[in-house]
């Protein structure tokens with residue numbers, strides 16, 4: 038099995054607008070190693086979300102991939118160029134090999150469905166063979182993110198923001214994907230809940246062996262969670278390395294600036 042789960046080479050993404058082209062991702066090379074938590078850092082507008090949706094083939098017009106390749110190495114299957122796979126192949130890969138926790142995803146739960154049925158929808162759509170296991174899978178998955186089994190019988194409006202986020206994380210790992218991409222998973226949550234979410238993400242990696250790509254503008258999140266961090270600036274990757282090394286001795290001036298904007302954490306990680 039390859040040591041990489043994803044290999045991005047020379048990725049270019051452009052938004053063509055009537056005010057001109059915005060090159061949101063420029064010549065980006067990135068290797069995501071199997072089993073790691075890779076943080077993607079950078080300020081707002083640096084291209085982090087565009088990178089995520091391009092990798093997941095969820096980029097919407099006027100966004101367009103204008104160059105590069107993205108090789109995905111799902112465990113036990115042949116490698117695929119995610120930029121070239123067709124709709125059906127992509128449908129098979131979604132959730133079961135590649136899952137996504139979008140930015141602001143807490144509003145993506147269906148308000149009129151109980152949590153249990155939202156799990157069932159995903160599991161039965163993407164892994165119909167596991168029908169008989171569903172009822173035992175749900176409490177186990179909820180337990181994995183620190184939620185009680187009774188949450189399965191609740192509707193989204195009965196859950197706090199942090200609980201919704203944890204339900205979504207549990208759904209995202211239900212089919213044991215190789216890679217999960219989480220975009221700003223802690224944004225809009227209060228500090229105590231943020232810590233719980235980060236802890237749960239770490240637990241999911243440990244228990245499911247899922248590789249995580251975690252996008253956050255908050256260097257504190259990366260200091261707490263990531264093994265390696267990749268820093269984006271104006272669509273380019275300016276630095277990638279072991280999180281401790283990057284915090285201790287940032288090579289790029291922009292990375293240094295990001296770290297200095299959180300002096301307390303900068304000190305803690307050094």
Ligand SMILES: Nc1ncnc2c1ncn2[C@@H]1O[C@H](COP(=O)(O)OP(=O)(O)OP(=O)(O)O)[C@@H](O)[C@H]1O
Pocket residue numbers: 052054059060061079080081082083084085086087088098099100254
């Ligand atoms: N639909 C769009 N049309 C035109 N330009 C866009 C569109 N979406 C994003 N952009 C531009 O692409 C660049 C990268 O944006 P992107 O949202 O990927 O950054 P980001 O780092 O994820 O920031 P944020 O965390 O604020 O979403 C920005 O210059 C942004 O203005």
